[in-house]
Amino acid sequence: xSSKNLLEAILAQSKLSKKETVKQQKIVETAIAMFAEKGxxxxxTKEIATASxxxxxxxxxxxxxxxxxxxxxILPFLKESIPSLAEELQEQVNPEQxxxxxxxxxxxxxxxxxxxxxxxxxxxIIVKEFLYRDELRKGLPPLFDNDVLxxxxxxxxxxxARGELVDLPNPILLRMIFTCIGSHFVMRFLLLPEPVxxxxxxxxxxxxxxxxxxxxx
Amino acid sequence: xSSKNLLEAILAQSKLSKKETVKQQKIVETAIAMFAEKGxxxxxTKEIATASxxxxxxxxxxxxxxxxxxxxxILPFLKESIPSLAEELQEQVNPEQxxxxxxxxxxxxxxxxxxxxxxxxxxxIIVKEFLYRDELRKGLPPLFDNDVLxxxxxxxxxxxARGELVDLPNPILLRMIFTCIGSHFVMRFLLLPEPVxxxxxxxxxxxxxxxxxxxxx
Amino acid sequence: xSSKNLLEAILAQSKLSKKETVKQQKIVETAIAMFAEKGxxxxxTKEIATASxxxxxxxxxxxxxxxxxxxxxILPFLKESIPSLAEELQEQVNPEQxxxxxxxxxxxxxxxxxxxxxxxxxxxIIVKEFLYRDELRKGLPPLFDNDVLxxxxxxxxxxxARGELVDLPNPILLRMIFTCIGSHFVMRFLLLPEPVxxxxxxxxxxxxxxxxxxxxx
Amino acid sequence: xSSKNLLEAILAQSKLSKKETVKQQKIVETAIAMFAEKGxxxxxTKEIATASxxxxxxxxxxxxxxxxxxxxxILPFLKESIPSLAEELQEQVNPEQxxxxxxxxxxxxxxxxxxxxxxxxxxxIIVKEFLYRDELRKGLPPLFDNDVLxxxxxxxxxxxARGELVDLPNPILLRMIFTCIGSHFVMRFLLLPEPVxxxxxxxxxxxxxxxxxxxxx
DNA sequence: GATGAATGAGGCTTCATTCAT
DNA sequence: AATGAATGAAGCCTCATTCAT
Numbered sequence: 001x002s003s004k005n006l007l008e009a010i011l012a013q014s015k016l017s018k019k020e021t022v023k024q025q026k027i028v029e030t031a032i033a034m035f036a037e038k039g040x041x042x043x044x045t046k047e048i049a050t051a052s053x054x055x056x057x058x059x060x061x062x063x064x065x066x067x068x069x070x071x072x073x074i075l076p077f078l079k080e081s082i083p084s085l086a087e088e089l090q091e092q093v094n095p096e097q098x099x100x101x102x103x104x105x106x107x108x109x110x111x112x113x114x115x116x117x118x119x120x121x122x123x124x125i126i127v128k129e130f131l132y133r134d135e136l137r138k139g140l141p142p143l144f145d146n147d148v149l150x151x152x153x154x155x156x157x158x159x160x161a162r163g164e165l166v167d168l169p170n171p172i173l174l175r176m177i178f179t180c181i182g183s184h185f186v187m188r189f190l191l192l193p194e195p196v197x198x199x200x201x202x203x204x205x206x207x208x209x210x211x212x213x214x215x216x217x
Numbered sequence: 218x219s220s221k222n223l224l225e226a227i228l229a230q231s232k233l234s235k236k237e238t239v240k241q242q243k244i245v246e247t248a249i250a251m252f253a254e255k256g257x258x259x260x261x262t263k264e265i266a267t268a269s270x271x272x273x274x275x276x277x278x279x280x281x282x283x284x285x286x287x288x289x290x291i292l293p294f295l296k297e298s299i300p301s302l303a304e305e306l307q308e309q310v311n312p313e314q315x316x317x318x319x320x321x322x323x324x325x326x327x328x329x330x331x332x333x334x335x336x337x338x339x340x341x342i343i344v345k346e347f348l349y350r351d352e353l354r355k356g357l358p359p360l361f362d363n364d365v366l367x368x369x370x371x372x373x374x375x376x377x378a379r380g381e382l383v384d385l386p387n388p389i390l391l392r393m394i395f396t397c398i399g400s401h402f403v404m405r406f407l408l409l410p411e412p413v414x415x416x417x418x419x420x421x422x423x424x425x426x427x428x429x430x431x432x433x434x
Numbered sequence: 435x436s437s438k439n440l441l442e443a444i445l446a447q448s449k450l451s452k453k454e455t456v457k458q459q460k461i462v463e464t465a466i467a468m469f470a471e472k473g474x475x476x477x478x479t480k481e482i483a484t485a486s487x488x489x490x491x492x493x494x495x496x497x498x499x500x501x502x503x504x505x506x507x508i509l510p511f512l513k514e515s516i517p518s519l520a521e522e523l524q525e526q527v528n529p530e531q532x533x534x535x536x537x538x539x540x541x542x543x544x545x546x547x548x549x550x551x552x553x554x555x556x557x558x559i560i561v562k563e564f565l566y567r568d569e570l571r572k573g574l575p576p577l578f579d580n581d582v583l584x585x586x587x588x589x590x591x592x593x594x595a596r597g598e599l600v601d602l603p604n605p606i607l608l609r610m611i612f613t614c615i616g617s618h619f620v621m622r623f624l625l626l627p628e629p630v631x632x633x634x635x636x637x638x639x640x641x642x643x644x645x646x647x648x649x650x651x
Numbered sequence: 652x653s654s655k656n657l658l659e660a661i662l663a664q665s666k667l668s669k670k671e672t673v674k675q676q677k678i679v680e681t682a683i684a685m686f687a688e689k690g691x692x693x694x695x696t697k698e699i700a701t702a703s704x705x706x707x708x709x710x711x712x713x714x715x716x717x718x719x720x721x722x723x724x725i726l727p728f729l730k731e732s733i734p735s736l737a738e739e740l741q742e743q744v745n746p747e748q749x750x751x752x753x754x755x756x757x758x759x760x761x762x763x764x765x766x767x768x769x770x771x772x773x774x775x776i777i778v779k780e781f782l783y784r785d786e787l788r789k790g791l792p793p794l795f796d797n798d799v800l801x802x803x804x805x806x807x808x809x810x811x812a813r814g815e816l817v818d819l820p821n822p823i824l825l826r827m828i829f830t831c832i833g834s835h836f837v838m839r840f841l842l843l844p845e846p847v848x849x850x851x852x853x854x855x856x857x858x859x860x861x862x863x864x865x866x867x868x
Numbered sequence: 869g870a871t872g873a874a875t876g877a878g879g880c881t882t883c884a885t886t887c888a889t
Numbered sequence: 890a891a892t893g894a895a896t897g898a899a900g901c902c903t904c905a906t907t908c909a910t
Contacts, residue, residue, distance in 0.1 A: 023891090039259045039349055044883060055892045060885065129344050130408075132256050138409060168351070168423065175404070176427050183400030191347075191354060203407035206385065210393050238873065261900060272875050277902060279873085455894065473783050475692045476898085477878060489896050494881060502858075562782050565692055570841060602857065609838070610861050617834030621826070625781070625788060640819065642825050648865035673869090695904060706871045708908085717905065 011072055024062050026052045032073050036121035038127050040070055041212065070129070077122045078143060081115070086147035101159040102212045109181065109204050116185055122189055165215055173215060180211055223295070223356030230292045241279050243269045251289050252340035256345050267301045268428055287346070296359065298332065303364035318376040319429045326398065326421050333402055341407055382432055390432060396427055440573030443505055444513045458496050460486045466507050470555035473562050474504055504563070505618040512577065513618045515549065520581035536646045543615065545640050550619055558624055598651050611645055656790065659855055675713050677703045683724050687772035690779050691721055707828055721780070728773045729794060732766070752810040753863045760832065760855050767836055775841055817868050824866060844846035 020028075030052040034043040045066050051055040063069040092111055098104040115125045130136050156173055160166045165173065184207055237245075247269040251260045262283050266273040280286040309328055315321040333340045347353050373390055376382045382390065401424055405415075454462075464486040468477045477498050483490040497503040521543060532538040551556050564570050590607055593599045599607065618641055681703040685694045696717050696727075700707040714720040714791055739762065749755040767774045781787050807824055810816045816824065839849075 057892050128348050179400045183396045210431040214427040491896050542744040565779050617830045626713045648861040708871050
């Protein structure tokens with residue numbers, strides 16, 4: 001990633017992306033599909049261009065760099081998903097409205113499951129690249145630092161106060177919970193070889209139960 | 218990976234490995250370090266050769282293929298670790314000797330933590346490649362199928378009988394527990410950017426508590 | 435040769451060849467000259483590129499493979515030469531118009547001599563590769579099977595009926611005649627070290643006489 | 652071929668080849684088989700060494716160069732075959748004892764067919780390399796210049812005097828005859844894909860008839 | 869004499885990127 | 890804006906040959 005700072009990149013991106021041509025959309029779509037399937041490093045710009053019905057020249061005219069194309073894939077996703085995450089959480093997953101941590105957790109998981117399902121390929125790309133890119137590993141977490149993190153901390157505090165949560169420091173709790181949730185999604189969307197027909201609701205039930213018990217007092 | 222079957226590859230490997238030259242050892246060491254740091258795809262054979270103080274020809278004389286070099290890195294690890302895992306489990310982590318599932322889990326985690334610590338780089342390599350290689354994703358799980366899986370099932374049954382575990386099917390329990398453990402190790406050894414000084418014992422305690430609670434009746 | 439079937443390769447080639455760049459033409463010209471002189475195996479793609487005033491990248495951009503470059507050299511020659519052979523034979527070498535087998539043979543040889551002279555280098559390439567490539571040895575003869583072979587059989591039958599030819603099976607006669615003719619061309623265009631000034635007409639006369647006598651009744 | 656002069660090489664070879672070890676014999680045998688099958692350029696010294704059950708070092712200890720190994724394969728064959736050819740011809744194919752050129756030719760062909768059959772692989776090697784090596788193309792014919800050529804010229808003169816041969820210059824006759832014979836052997840031993848069961852005697856009969864007629868007065 | 873580890877030059881190929889049209 | 894030809898650096902791999910043991 002050419003830009004060290006993910007935040008800056010997102011902002012820069014905002015200014016660039018005036019109007020996307022049809023071809024640009026096609027390029028990004030194709031790139032998403034191919035990066036998700038074969039990984040960024042194993043996909044050549046030529047492949048993307050051909051599969052998009054576009055010349056390689058055009059691809060580079062628009063994105064300048066293969067890296068930039070990756071950014072053009074990832075950044076809008078982050079730019080949209082993270083701010084909206086905070087909102088959505090407070091609207092749809094408002095802990096006040098749930099009688100229990102379990103209810104909150106189920107709503108959160110259901111919400112995120114839908115979101116990732118709707119953005120499955122970009123999720124796959126980000127996870128894969130996460131292992132190889134320092135900028136992602138270092139740049140991604142801070143994006144959540146403001147609103148989302150505050151919301152989560154408040155929520156944890158709330159349920160701690162209600163006596164539903166073990167009294168561990170929030171960072172430890174959060175890491176435990178979200179490592180568990182994240183790995184569940186990675187398992188679900190990247191690792192399990194055959195996309196077996198599964199009952200998402202049941203799966204979420206098990207996971208909710210597991211975590212709820214896990215962090216109980 | 219040239220060989221479709223991981224098991225066959227391991228067996229084939231066994232027969233080949235006669236005596237390792239000093240240079241061979243250096244090559245493998247270097248490869249382990251560089252694959253772990255930058256990933257297989259981002260490490261060139263030339264880099265490995267140079268860093269090993271060896272010509273590229275020598276590298277290929279011994280391993281024939283970059284892929285084979287990766288196998289030479291991974292297979293001995295698997296070959297040694299998996300069979301011994303079963304033994305070690307039954308010796309050191311024998312559930313009979315533990316009064317509780319929690320005790321068993323702590324022993325297991327401590328044992329594995331030590332093991333991965335001692336093989337940190339290879340663990341990093343395998344995790345990274347796991348996302349990109351079907352053969353690994355499909356070939357690795359079967360390696361645990363025999364002894365280890367049997368042992369784990371017996372253990373779960375034992376603690377279920379004692380009423381310490383929730384009455385879910387073993388596959389679901391196992392996936393929940395080991396996804397959680399696995400992601401913990403991935404977090405610990407791959408993702409957290411700065412190797413903060415940490416208190417392994419405390420971490421394991423939290424994790425043990427989390428899982429134990431999570432799967433309790 | 436990547437394609438097992440020469441016929442398929444020729445057809446595939448037809449569809450690909452859109453417009454040739456100037457550089458492409460130069461590459462093929464150079465390849466023809468160098469393959470003819472030193473043989474396919476002893477000519478490196480780098481040599482061809484340099485001698486063509488082109489980067490190696492360009493060479494591979496257009497032909498993808500060294501083998502494909504060989505095909506690009508050989509196939510157009512075969513594609514043009516074989517179908518036109520049948521036509522030319524029936525037009526210019528129509529046996530009906532000749533009073534004798536000798537006349538027919540002289541016309542045929544003169545015609546082929548001119549053709550090979552005009553394509554001397556490709557002829558050299560094909561002969562050399564013929565010894566090393568099964569696909570050529572197996573794929574080339576069938577190309578003549580339809581029209582040309584039928585024409586030749588009819589011709590032999592005609593002259594047999596006129597009592598000018600010995601009554602041996604056509605396959606045996608054909609092999610005898612064309613082994614003799616072929617080896618003459620190989621001698622003439624590949625083996626004789628110094629391209630002495632020669633009197634082609636006289637040579638053909640001798641050869642015609644030799645064969646005509648050889649196969650007379 | 653490192654040595655420019657085939658004759659010198661043969662003489663040099665004579666002095667070197669003191670006693671062949673068992674290993675040397677094995678190496679040469681293997682080299683013959685592999686060169687014949689795949690061609691000199693497509694056979695690696697490593698392959699030869701492995702297939703001979705010998706280390707590559709040993710191979711180079713004895714022959715110094717891959718080229719030398721080729722010489723060690725070809726030269727003894729030439730050294731033995733050519734001088735003996737003259738003798739054999741005068742003994743077994745003595746034209747005086749044959750009533751006709753046809754008889755002489757049949758004896759000659761039968762004799763050479765047996766010889767090549769007995770040395771099929773080396774014949775294949777020489778033919779293949781002949782196309783690629785100037786030294787062979789230039790160095791081989793002179794080897795026949797002395798005794799054999801004299802014998803052939805005498806023979807032609809004899810049958811010319813008897814009125815059995817057309818009155819063309821000997822060089823032209825010789826080239827015609829031996830191009831025809833040579834190409835027959837090449838056809839027989841290199842080109843025809845499937846080693847069909849054939850009736851050598853019948854084949855020779857056809858060929859003898861063809862040539863005899865071809866060169867008759 | 870034999871071994872086989874080591875070499876380094878060179879081979880084919882891929883690929884992100886530039887540039888004239 | 891779009892094209893696609895051109896590039897050259899870099900990648901993986903092969904192979905004849907040398908040399909210490």
